[in-house]
Amino acid sequence: MNILVTGGVGFIGTHLCKKLLQEGCYVRVLDNFSEQIHGQNKNISDALSSIELIRGDVRDKKLIASSIEDIDVIVHFAAETGTGQSMYELSKYEEVNVLGTLNIIESLLQKKSQVQKIVVASSRSIYGEGSYKCSEHGEVFPQDRLEEDMLSGKFEPRCPICSKFVESIPTKESSPLNPLSYYALTKQVQEQMILMYAKVLGISGFALRYQNVYGPGQSLLNPYMGILAIFSTLARNNDEIRIFEDGEESRDFVYVQDVVAATWMCICSSHQGIETYNVGSGISTSVNEVAHEIVNYFNSSSKILTTGEFRSGDIRHNYADLSKISNQLNFLPKWDFKDGLRSFLDWTSKQPYESIGFTESLNELTEKGLLKTSKKD
Numbered sequence: 001m002n003i004l005v006t007g008g009v010g011f012i013g014t015h016l017c018k019k020l021l022q023e024g025c026y027v028r029v030l031d032n033f034s035e036q037i038h039g040q041n042k043n044i045s046d047a048l049s050s051i052e053l054i055r056g057d058v059r060d061k062k063l064i065a066s067s068i069e070d071i072d073v074i075v076h077f078a079a080e081t082g083t084g085q086s087m088y089e090l091s092k093y094e095e096v097n098v099l100g101t102l103n104i105i106e107s108l109l110q111k112k113s114q115v116q117k118i119v120v121a122s123s124r125s126i127y128g129e130g131s132y133k134c135s136e137h138g139e140v141f142p143q144d145r146l147e148e149d150m151l152s153g154k155f156e157p158r159c160p161i162c163s164k165f166v167e168s169i170p171t172k173e174s175s176p177l178n179p180l181s182y183y184a185l186t187k188q189v190q191e192q193m194i195l196m197y198a199k200v201l202g203i204s205g206f207a208l209r210y211q212n213v214y215g216p217g218q219s220l221l222n223p224y225m226g227i228l229a230i231f232s233t234l235a236r237n238n239d240e241i242r243i244f245e246d247g248e249e250s251r252d253f254v255y256v257q258d259v260v261a262a263t264w265m266c267i268c269s270s271h272q273g274i275e276t277y278n279v280g281s282g283i284s285t286s287v288n289e290v291a292h293e294i295v296n297y298f299n300s301s302s303k304i305l306t307t308g309e310f311r312s313g314d315i316r317h318n319y320a321d322l323s324k325i326s327n328q329l330n331f332l333p334k335w336d337f338k339d340g341l342r343s344f345l346d347w348t349s350k351q352p353y354e355s356i357g358f359t360e361s362l363n364e365l366t367e368k369g370l371l372k373t374s375k376k377d
Contacts, residue, residue, distance in 0.1 A: 002026045003267065004071045006058055006104075007078035008051070009033065009044055011218045012121065012210075015260045016075065018047050023268070028052040030067050030078070058100030065107045073267055074118045076104060076194065079187070083125065083313045084361070086183035088368050097186035098193075105197045117204040119266050122191040124211045124252065124280070128178030130171030130318040134159040140166060144180050150310045153374040155245045157316055168250070168284065170321035173209070173276045181313030195274050204273055206266040208259075211280030211320050215256030215340065216347035228253070228341070231291055232348045235300040242362070244314070245374075247288035247306045252280040252319035255340035258333040265329045280320030281333045293338070297345045308374030311365060 003020055007013050008029030020027045029051050044053060056063040058078045068074065080086070080096045101120075108115060124130075129142045142157035149155070156165045179185040191207040198205025214228045234241050262279045291304050325331045335343075365371035 001072045001267070002028070002070055003073045003075060004028045004030065004067055005075045005077060006030045006100075007076075009048070009053075010077060011215075012213055012256060012259055013077045014045065014048065014217055015215070015256050016077075016263055017051055019260050019264055020267075021048070021050060023264070026052075028054065028067065028071065030054045030056055030058065030063070032057040032078075058103060059095055061103050061106070064103045065111065068104070068107055068113055068115060071113065071115055072117070074104065074115055075263065075267065076101065076118065076120045076190075079121065079190070081183065083181040083183050084311050084365050084370060086181055086186070087313055087370050090182055093182055093186050097183075097190050101190045101193050105193060108197070108201055115203060117206070117267070118194055118198055119206045119208065119263060120191055120194040122207040122209045122276070123184065123187040124171075124209050124278070124318055124320065125181060125184035125315070126177050126179050126188040126191065126209065127171050127175055127318060128180045128184070129157050129315050131169050131175050131321075132157060132159075132166035132317075133169045134162065134164060134166045136164065137161045139169065141176050141178065142166060143178065145316065147372070150245070151372065151375055153246070153308060155249065155310070155316055168317035168319070170282065170319055171278070172321040173278055173324055180315060184313070191276070195276070199274050205275075207276045208263060208266065208279045209276060209320070210259060211252035211254045211278070211318075213254055213256055213259050215344050217256070218344070220348070220351060227287065227290060228294070228344060229348075231294045232298075232345060233353075235294050235298045235302045236348070236353060238301045241291050241295070241302050241304045242309070243287055243291055243304060243306045244309050244311060245306075245316075246308070247291070248286050249314075250284040250286045250317045250319070252283065253285055253290075253337050253340070254280045254333060255335035255343070258335055261334075262325060262329070262331045265331055269329060271328065275328070277325040277329070278320035278322055279325065279331075280322065281335075281337065282320055282322045283337065284317060284319040285337050290341075293341055294345065297342070298349070309362075309371055310374065312370045
């Protein structure tokens with residue numbers, strides 16, 4: 001197969017391209033080498049030396065049109081990421097995530113191509129809080145949390161019917177979508193555009209709702225996303241680690257090789273159609289646990305401070321129900337969190353020390369009124 005990967009020299013893209021090359025695919029990559037992700041490094045690794053690299057941006061219509069020539073499958077990774085930053089850099093997120101995707105679709109509509117399948121990297125963030133269980137009303141789907149609750153140190157979501165606090169349960173693909181950040185909103189639009197026009201074009205379309213992806217090669221430079229990368233950098237420098245809320249917020253951390261495996265299943269599968277799939281570990285891990293595991297690994301003197309701070313657009317919990325992708329594509333994650341974290345930290349420990357501007361990013365959020373603090377003692 002001839003495969004185009006937009007954003008193909010990013011974190012997940014690099015790992016996927018290595019897999020595609022191993023499988024004998026012809027790989028073309030379009031990437032703009034965003035400084036927030038790559039820093040000053042504008043080169044590709046030796047492992048990707050046989051790809052066709054196009055340096056450019058998905059916002060360039062002419063470049064997109066030429067990039068899809070002779071391509072069988074498009075994997076669309078190129079996107080601006082980061083929940084907090086998206087809340088005030090609206091134009092950039094719209095231009096890249098929405099208009100960049102529109103350029104791909106318009107190119108497919110305007111010219112005859114051999115593209116038979118398109119796979120888009122979606123996000124668990126489009127669910128908002130996702131699925132919870134109420135002791136009285138069963139499965140419910142909370143809206144965004146009340147600021148008055150969080151200001152008083154009550155961080156769990158409430159039942160939308162009776163207002164009781166509720167317990168997180170796995171979120172299915174059929175759950176209602178409720179994006180709580182502008183990033184999440186653009187990912188929802190991106191996903192729905194791809195699936196709608198795949199149907200119009202008569203090709204297969206798959207939206208993969210990735211959970212919190214981590215692993216070797218993850219950017220250590222971006223202070224707006226990736227708590228594993230942020231915490232590991234702070235721990236190596238013996239800097240204070242500030243944890244939002246009460247530290248019991250949790251995420252579904254999925255190792256990058258499991259993400260690549262799921263993505264490859266969609267690319268190579270004879271399974272056709274228009275589908276959405278959760279891609280995760282199916283297990284919830286608290287931020288407190290993450291911070292302590294990282295500090296212990298590095299034998300760091302970093303102080304872990306639970307601050308009571310909370311960001312606009314953040315969710316409390318969310319972890320994936322994997323029954324659909326398991327039943328339809330036989331996908332099961334192979335990496336448990338501790339083994340994956342150890343692999344990531346082994347890699348991290350070999351990387352040069354970097355200053356990521358984490359404190360500056362928090363100050364920026366505070367100045368814009370997007371980071372607030374609980375008044376509970």
